[in-house]
Ligand code: SAH
Protein backbone atom coordinates (compact mmCIF):
# COMPACT_ATOMS: atom_id res chain seq x y z
CA UNK A 443 0.00 0.00 0.00
CA UNK A 444 3.04 2.23 0.08
CA UNK A 445 4.49 4.01 -2.89
CA UNK A 446 8.20 4.70 -2.73
CA UNK A 447 9.06 7.38 -5.24
CA UNK A 448 12.40 7.29 -7.06
CA UNK A 449 13.32 10.65 -5.55
CA UNK A 450 12.21 12.04 -2.21
CA UNK A 451 9.72 14.90 -2.61
CA UNK A 452 11.27 18.19 -1.49
CA UNK A 453 7.82 19.16 -0.15
CA UNK A 454 8.08 16.31 2.36
CA UNK A 455 11.29 17.61 3.97
CA UNK A 456 11.32 19.45 7.25
CA UNK A 457 14.00 22.02 8.00
CA UNK A 458 15.69 19.45 10.26
CA UNK A 459 15.59 16.55 7.78
CA UNK A 460 16.86 18.71 4.91
CA UNK A 461 19.64 20.16 7.08
CA UNK A 462 20.80 16.63 7.93
CA UNK A 463 20.89 15.57 4.28
CA UNK A 464 22.78 18.70 3.27
CA UNK A 465 25.26 18.33 6.12
CA UNK A 466 26.00 14.82 4.95
CA UNK A 467 26.94 16.44 1.62
CA UNK A 468 29.30 18.83 3.40
CA UNK A 469 26.98 21.82 2.94
CA UNK A 470 26.52 24.43 5.68
CA UNK A 471 23.33 24.28 7.75
CA UNK A 472 21.90 27.58 6.43
CA UNK A 473 21.50 26.06 2.95
CA UNK A 474 18.37 24.17 4.03
CA UNK A 475 16.60 27.40 4.95
CA UNK A 476 17.69 28.97 1.66
CA UNK A 477 16.26 26.07 -0.32
CA UNK A 478 12.97 26.05 1.58
CA UNK A 479 12.71 29.81 1.08
CA UNK A 480 13.01 29.24 -2.64
CA UNK A 481 10.31 26.59 -2.50
CA UNK A 482 7.72 28.21 -0.23
CA UNK A 483 8.42 31.94 -0.24
CA UNK A 484 9.83 32.64 -3.68
CA UNK A 485 7.86 29.82 -5.35
CA UNK A 486 10.79 28.54 -7.42
CA UNK A 487 9.49 26.09 -10.01
CA UNK A 488 12.85 24.69 -11.09
CA UNK A 489 16.26 24.06 -9.51
CA UNK A 490 17.82 26.59 -11.86
CA UNK A 491 15.63 29.31 -10.33
CA UNK A 492 17.64 28.88 -7.12
CA UNK A 493 20.33 31.26 -8.24
CA UNK A 494 22.18 31.65 -4.93
CA UNK A 495 23.09 27.94 -4.91
CA UNK A 496 26.15 26.62 -6.70
CA UNK A 497 25.68 24.63 -9.90
CA UNK A 498 27.03 21.39 -8.38
CA UNK A 499 24.64 21.75 -5.45
CA UNK A 500 21.72 22.33 -7.80
CA UNK A 501 22.74 19.23 -9.76
CA UNK A 502 22.87 17.17 -6.57
CA UNK A 503 19.47 18.47 -5.50
CA UNK A 504 17.97 17.60 -8.88
CA UNK A 505 19.32 14.06 -8.62
CA UNK A 506 18.16 13.60 -5.06
CA UNK A 507 14.79 15.35 -4.79
CA UNK A 508 11.62 15.77 -6.73
CA UNK A 509 10.88 19.49 -6.48
CA UNK A 510 7.15 19.00 -7.06
CA UNK A 511 5.70 15.47 -6.71
CA UNK A 512 2.23 16.39 -8.00
CA UNK A 513 1.82 17.81 -11.48
CA UNK A 514 -1.20 19.76 -12.58
CA UNK A 515 -3.09 17.75 -15.18
CA UNK A 516 -5.92 20.17 -15.51
CA UNK A 517 -7.54 23.06 -13.79
CA UNK A 518 -11.21 23.06 -14.45
CA UNK A 519 -11.81 26.72 -13.88
CA UNK A 520 -15.39 27.44 -13.20
CA UNK A 521 -17.36 30.61 -12.79
CA UNK A 522 -18.78 28.82 -9.82
CA UNK A 523 -17.47 29.10 -6.31
CA UNK A 524 -15.34 25.99 -6.63
CA UNK A 525 -12.15 25.59 -8.57
CA UNK A 526 -10.77 22.09 -8.97
CA UNK A 527 -7.19 21.10 -9.55
CA UNK A 528 -6.64 17.60 -10.91
CA UNK A 529 -3.16 16.44 -9.92
CA UNK A 530 -1.14 13.47 -11.09
CA UNK A 531 1.33 11.76 -8.76
CA UNK A 532 4.52 9.85 -9.53
CA UNK A 533 2.70 6.52 -9.95
CA UNK A 534 0.06 8.18 -12.15
CA UNK A 535 -2.56 8.17 -9.40
CA UNK A 536 -4.94 11.08 -9.71
CA UNK A 537 -6.09 13.26 -6.86
CA UNK A 538 -8.08 16.46 -6.76
CA UNK A 539 -7.67 19.50 -4.61
CA UNK A 540 -10.54 21.95 -4.43
CA UNK A 541 -10.52 25.69 -3.85
CA UNK A 542 -13.88 26.74 -2.43
CA UNK A 543 -14.69 30.42 -2.44
CA UNK A 544 -17.21 32.04 -0.17
CA UNK A 545 -18.32 35.13 -2.09
CA UNK A 546 -18.55 38.27 -0.03
CA UNK A 547 -20.81 41.14 -0.84
CA UNK A 548 -19.32 44.11 -2.59
CA UNK A 549 -16.02 42.46 -3.57
CA UNK A 550 -14.96 40.45 -6.59
CA UNK A 551 -14.63 36.68 -6.39
CA UNK A 552 -10.82 36.98 -6.30
CA UNK A 553 -11.12 38.72 -2.92
CA UNK A 554 -13.44 36.13 -1.41
CA UNK A 555 -12.54 33.89 1.52
CA UNK A 556 -11.00 30.67 0.34
CA UNK A 557 -11.04 27.20 1.83
CA UNK A 558 -8.83 24.51 0.37
CA UNK A 559 -10.01 20.90 0.55
CA UNK A 560 -7.16 18.38 0.43
CA UNK A 561 -6.88 14.60 0.10
CA UNK A 562 -4.78 12.28 2.25
CA UNK A 563 -5.16 8.90 0.51
CA UNK A 564 -5.88 7.53 -2.94
CA UNK A 565 -9.24 5.87 -2.28
CA UNK A 566 -10.35 4.94 1.25
CA UNK A 567 -10.56 1.71 3.24
CA UNK A 568 -13.32 2.78 5.63
CA UNK A 569 -16.19 1.58 3.43
CA UNK A 570 -18.90 4.10 4.40
CA UNK A 571 -21.79 2.98 2.21
CA UNK A 572 -22.79 6.45 0.98
CA UNK A 573 -19.35 7.65 -0.09
CA UNK A 574 -17.76 7.62 -3.54
CA UNK A 575 -14.19 7.61 -2.19
CA UNK A 576 -14.50 4.20 -0.64
CA UNK A 577 -16.15 2.51 -3.62
CA UNK A 578 -12.93 1.07 -5.00
CA UNK A 579 -11.24 0.62 -1.63
CA UNK A 580 -7.87 2.02 -0.69
CA UNK A 581 -5.15 2.25 -3.30
CA UNK A 582 -2.51 3.86 -1.11
CA UNK A 583 -1.63 6.51 1.43
CA UNK A 584 -0.30 9.85 0.22
CA UNK A 585 3.11 10.76 1.56
CA UNK A 586 3.67 14.07 3.36
CA UNK A 587 5.26 15.59 0.27
CA UNK A 588 2.19 14.80 -1.82
CA UNK A 589 -0.10 16.34 0.79
CA UNK A 590 1.97 19.55 0.99
CA UNK A 591 2.26 19.67 -2.82
CA UNK A 592 -1.52 20.10 -3.09
CA UNK A 593 -1.31 23.40 -1.21
CA UNK A 594 1.72 24.58 -3.13
CA UNK A 595 -0.13 23.89 -6.38
CA UNK A 596 -2.98 26.05 -5.06
CA UNK A 597 -0.42 28.79 -4.31
CA UNK A 598 0.95 28.60 -7.87
CA UNK A 599 -2.61 28.92 -9.10
CA UNK A 600 -3.53 31.83 -6.85
CA UNK A 601 -0.23 33.67 -7.37
CA UNK A 602 -1.29 34.58 -10.89
CA UNK A 603 -4.93 35.15 -10.06
CA UNK A 604 -5.37 37.07 -6.86
CA UNK A 605 -4.03 40.40 -5.69
CA UNK A 606 -3.78 38.93 -2.18
CA UNK A 607 -1.09 36.53 -3.30
CA UNK A 608 1.33 39.44 -3.62
CA UNK A 609 1.05 40.31 0.04
CA UNK A 610 0.43 36.97 1.72
CA UNK A 611 2.43 33.78 1.66
CA UNK A 612 -0.66 31.57 1.52
CA UNK A 613 -3.54 33.45 -0.07
CA UNK A 614 -6.23 31.21 1.38
CA UNK A 615 -8.02 31.28 4.71
CA UNK A 616 -8.72 27.71 5.73
CA UNK A 617 -7.61 24.19 4.97
CA UNK A 618 -10.08 21.34 5.41
CA UNK A 619 -8.78 17.79 5.32
CA UNK A 620 -12.00 16.50 3.79
CA UNK A 621 -11.00 15.25 0.38
CA UNK A 622 -10.36 11.65 -0.54
CA UNK A 623 -9.30 9.31 2.27
CA UNK A 624 -9.44 8.92 6.03
CA UNK A 625 -6.82 11.39 7.33
CA UNK A 626 -6.28 9.70 10.68
CA UNK A 627 -5.57 6.35 8.96
CA UNK A 628 -2.52 8.10 7.49
CA UNK A 629 -1.61 9.84 10.73
CA UNK A 630 2.17 10.20 10.58
CA UNK A 631 2.35 11.52 7.02
CA UNK A 632 -0.59 13.86 7.67
CA UNK A 633 1.03 15.30 10.79
CA UNK A 634 4.35 15.71 9.03
CA UNK A 635 2.60 17.55 6.20
CA UNK A 636 0.63 19.82 8.52
CA UNK A 637 3.80 20.60 10.49
CA UNK A 638 5.49 21.67 7.25
CA UNK A 639 2.50 23.82 6.27
CA UNK A 640 2.45 25.43 9.69
CA UNK A 641 6.18 26.04 10.10
CA UNK A 642 7.62 29.49 9.71
CA UNK A 643 10.15 28.02 7.22
CA UNK A 644 7.23 26.43 5.34
CA UNK A 645 3.93 28.08 4.44
CA UNK A 646 3.44 29.60 7.92
CA UNK A 647 -0.21 28.58 7.95
CA UNK A 648 -1.96 28.66 11.35
CA UNK A 649 -2.96 25.30 12.86
CA UNK A 650 -6.26 26.77 14.05
CA UNK A 651 -7.25 27.39 10.47
CA UNK A 652 -6.80 23.71 9.62
CA UNK A 653 -9.73 21.31 10.17
CA UNK A 654 -9.21 17.56 10.13
CA UNK A 655 -12.32 15.51 9.42
CA UNK A 656 -12.46 11.89 10.57
CA UNK A 657 -14.94 9.04 10.43
CA UNK A 658 -14.07 8.39 14.07
CA UNK A 659 -10.80 6.50 14.67
CA UNK A 660 -10.88 6.82 18.45
CA UNK A 661 -7.22 6.04 19.35
CA UNK A 662 -6.04 8.54 16.73
CA UNK A 663 -8.45 11.22 17.96
CA UNK A 664 -6.91 10.79 21.42
CA UNK A 665 -3.42 10.95 19.92
CA UNK A 666 -4.35 14.13 18.04
CA UNK A 667 -5.60 15.66 21.28
CA UNK A 668 -2.06 15.36 22.63
CA UNK A 669 -0.41 17.16 19.71
CA UNK A 670 1.09 20.53 20.37
CA UNK A 671 -0.44 22.07 17.26
CA UNK A 672 -4.10 22.82 17.90
CA UNK A 673 -5.90 21.69 14.79
CA UNK A 674 -9.67 21.86 14.55
CA UNK A 675 -11.57 18.61 14.51
CA UNK A 676 -14.69 17.57 12.60
CA UNK A 677 -16.33 14.22 13.17
CA UNK A 678 -18.37 12.48 10.49
CA UNK A 679 -21.16 11.30 12.75
CA UNK A 680 -24.01 10.65 10.29
CA UNK A 681 -25.88 8.50 12.79
CA UNK A 682 -26.96 9.49 16.30
CA UNK A 683 -27.45 5.91 17.52
CA UNK A 684 -25.23 2.87 17.04
CA UNK A 685 -28.05 1.13 15.22
CA UNK A 686 -28.21 3.76 12.47
CA UNK A 687 -24.52 4.61 12.38
CA UNK A 688 -23.45 0.98 12.12
CA UNK A 689 -25.60 0.47 9.03
CA UNK A 690 -23.80 3.14 7.06
CA UNK A 691 -20.35 3.35 8.67
CA UNK A 692 -18.53 0.06 9.35
CA UNK A 693 -16.04 1.94 11.59
CA UNK A 694 -18.82 2.16 14.19
CA UNK A 695 -18.38 -1.53 15.01
CA UNK A 696 -14.85 -1.00 16.27
CA UNK A 697 -15.57 2.43 17.74
CA UNK A 698 -19.22 2.75 18.75
CA UNK A 699 -20.67 5.96 20.18
CA UNK A 700 -19.85 4.92 23.74
CA UNK A 701 -16.16 5.15 22.76
CA UNK A 702 -16.36 7.92 20.19
CA UNK A 703 -18.26 10.49 22.25
CA UNK A 704 -15.82 10.44 25.22
CA UNK A 705 -12.88 10.75 22.79
CA UNK A 706 -14.48 13.84 21.23
CA UNK A 707 -15.01 15.26 24.71
CA UNK A 708 -11.35 14.70 25.59
CA UNK A 709 -10.29 16.48 22.42
CA UNK A 710 -12.51 19.51 22.93
CA UNK A 711 -11.62 19.86 26.60
CA UNK A 712 -7.95 19.76 25.75
CA UNK A 713 -8.21 22.39 23.04
CA UNK A 714 -11.04 24.53 24.38
CA UNK A 715 -12.54 24.68 20.93
CA UNK A 716 -15.88 23.54 19.61
CA UNK A 717 -15.70 20.33 17.63
CA UNK A 718 -17.94 20.07 14.56
CA UNK A 719 -20.27 17.12 14.16
CA UNK A 720 -20.97 16.51 10.50
CA UNK A 721 -24.28 14.88 9.75
CA UNK A 722 -25.21 14.05 6.18
CA UNK A 723 -28.98 13.89 5.82
CA UNK A 724 -29.96 10.78 3.87
CA UNK A 725 -33.63 10.10 3.20
CA UNK A 726 -35.14 7.29 5.25
CA UNK A 727 -31.74 6.40 6.68
CA UNK A 728 -30.88 8.96 9.35
CA UNK A 729 -33.33 11.83 8.85
CA UNK A 730 -36.00 10.86 11.39
CA UNK A 731 -36.99 13.25 14.14
CA UNK A 732 -35.84 10.68 16.69
CA UNK A 733 -32.35 10.89 15.15
CA UNK A 734 -32.57 14.69 15.37
CA UNK A 735 -33.38 14.46 19.07
CA UNK A 736 -30.51 12.07 19.74
CA UNK A 737 -28.15 14.25 17.76
CA UNK A 738 -29.33 17.27 19.74
CA UNK A 739 -28.50 15.45 22.98
CA UNK A 740 -25.02 14.44 21.82
CA UNK A 741 -24.26 17.96 20.55
CA UNK A 742 -25.48 19.55 23.78
CA UNK A 743 -23.46 17.13 25.86
CA UNK A 744 -20.30 17.84 23.84
CA UNK A 745 -21.01 21.54 23.34
CA UNK A 746 -20.37 20.85 19.65
CA UNK A 747 -21.35 22.63 16.47
CA UNK A 748 -23.53 20.62 14.07
CA UNK A 749 -23.09 20.84 10.33
CA UNK A 750 -26.07 19.31 8.52
CA UNK A 751 -25.20 18.36 4.94
CA UNK A 752 -27.98 17.35 2.53
CA UNK A 753 -26.65 14.19 0.90
CA UNK A 754 -25.04 14.66 -2.47
CA UNK A 755 -26.16 11.84 -4.76
CA UNK A 756 -23.50 9.45 -6.04
CA UNK A 757 -24.00 7.70 -9.34
CA UNK A 758 -24.65 4.02 -8.79
CA UNK A 759 -25.65 4.42 -5.14
CA UNK A 760 -29.30 4.38 -4.05
CA UNK A 761 -29.22 7.14 -1.40
CA UNK A 762 -31.12 10.41 -1.71
CA UNK A 763 -31.30 13.69 0.12
CA UNK A 764 -34.53 14.39 2.03
CA UNK A 765 -36.94 17.14 0.95
CA UNK A 766 -36.16 20.68 2.08
CA UNK A 767 -39.13 20.58 4.45
CA UNK A 768 -37.77 17.48 6.10
CA UNK A 769 -34.26 18.96 6.31
CA UNK A 770 -35.69 22.05 8.00
CA UNK A 771 -37.78 20.04 10.45
CA UNK A 772 -34.63 18.12 11.41
CA UNK A 773 -32.66 21.35 11.86
CA UNK A 774 -35.48 22.97 13.85
CA UNK A 775 -35.17 20.35 16.57
CA UNK A 776 -31.54 21.35 17.06
CA UNK A 777 -32.26 25.06 16.77
CA UNK A 778 -35.00 24.83 19.38
CA UNK A 779 -32.39 23.54 21.83
CA UNK A 780 -30.08 26.46 20.88
CA UNK A 781 -27.52 24.12 19.37
CA UNK A 782 -25.15 25.90 17.00
CA UNK A 783 -26.21 24.43 13.65
CA UNK A 784 -25.64 25.09 9.95
CA UNK A 785 -27.68 23.65 7.14
CA UNK A 786 -26.36 24.67 3.75
CA UNK A 787 -28.61 24.25 0.79
CA UNK A 788 -26.97 25.97 -2.14
CA UNK A 789 -25.20 23.15 -3.90
CA UNK A 790 -22.02 24.83 -5.05
CA UNK A 791 -21.57 26.71 -1.79
CA UNK A 792 -21.38 23.61 0.28
CA UNK A 793 -17.83 22.74 1.16
CA UNK A 794 -18.64 19.15 1.93
CA UNK A 795 -20.71 18.69 -1.19
CA UNK A 796 -17.88 20.13 -3.25
CA UNK A 797 -15.51 17.62 -1.71
CA UNK A 798 -18.03 14.84 -2.35
CA UNK A 799 -18.14 15.74 -6.00
CA UNK A 800 -14.38 15.87 -6.11
CA UNK A 801 -14.12 12.28 -4.98
CA UNK A 802 -16.68 11.04 -7.44
CA UNK A 803 -15.07 12.75 -10.36
CA UNK A 804 -11.62 11.50 -9.44
CA UNK A 805 -12.87 7.95 -9.36
CA UNK A 806 -14.38 8.35 -12.80
CA UNK A 807 -11.27 9.90 -14.26
CA UNK A 808 -9.24 7.05 -12.92
CA UNK A 809 -11.64 4.43 -14.26
CA UNK A 810 -11.51 5.80 -17.78
CA UNK A 811 -7.97 7.15 -17.48
CA UNK A 812 -8.94 10.13 -19.56
CA UNK A 813 -8.92 13.81 -19.07
CA UNK A 814 -12.31 15.31 -19.83
CA UNK A 815 -12.37 17.17 -23.12
CA UNK A 816 -12.87 20.90 -23.38
CA UNK A 817 -11.17 21.79 -20.13
CA UNK A 818 -8.38 24.24 -19.73
CA UNK A 819 -5.02 23.30 -18.32
N1 SAH B 1 -12.69 10.44 5.67
C1 SAH B 1 -12.95 11.63 6.38
C2 SAH B 1 -12.73 12.88 5.55
C3 SAH B 1 -13.16 12.85 4.13
S1 SAH B 1 -14.89 12.76 3.87
C4 SAH B 1 -14.35 11.61 6.95
O1 SAH B 1 -15.10 10.70 6.64
O2 SAH B 1 -14.64 12.48 7.75
C5 SAH B 1 -15.45 14.44 4.15
C6 SAH B 1 -16.94 14.52 4.47
O3 SAH B 1 -17.73 14.30 3.29
C7 SAH B 1 -17.39 13.47 5.47
O4 SAH B 1 -18.22 14.03 6.45
C8 SAH B 1 -18.14 12.51 4.60
O5 SAH B 1 -19.00 11.73 5.33
C9 SAH B 1 -18.81 13.46 3.62
N2 SAH B 1 -19.38 12.81 2.44
C10 SAH B 1 -19.01 11.66 1.86
N3 SAH B 1 -19.80 11.38 0.80
C11 SAH B 1 -20.71 12.38 0.74
C12 SAH B 1 -21.81 12.66 -0.11
N4 SAH B 1 -22.11 11.86 -1.12
N5 SAH B 1 -22.55 13.78 0.12
C13 SAH B 1 -22.23 14.61 1.13
N6 SAH B 1 -21.20 14.40 1.96
C14 SAH B 1 -20.45 13.29 1.78
Ligand code: SF4
Nearest residue numbers: 566568570573576657
Ligand atom coordinates in the same frame (compact mmCIF):
# COMPACT_ATOMS: atom_id res chain seq x y z
FE1 SF4 C 1 -13.62 7.22 3.73
FE2 SF4 C 1 -14.61 9.49 4.80
FE3 SF4 C 1 -15.69 8.38 2.58
FE4 SF4 C 1 -16.02 7.17 4.92
S1 SF4 C 1 -16.79 9.20 4.35
S2 SF4 C 1 -15.43 6.17 2.97
S3 SF4 C 1 -14.05 7.60 5.89
S4 SF4 C 1 -13.64 9.25 2.78
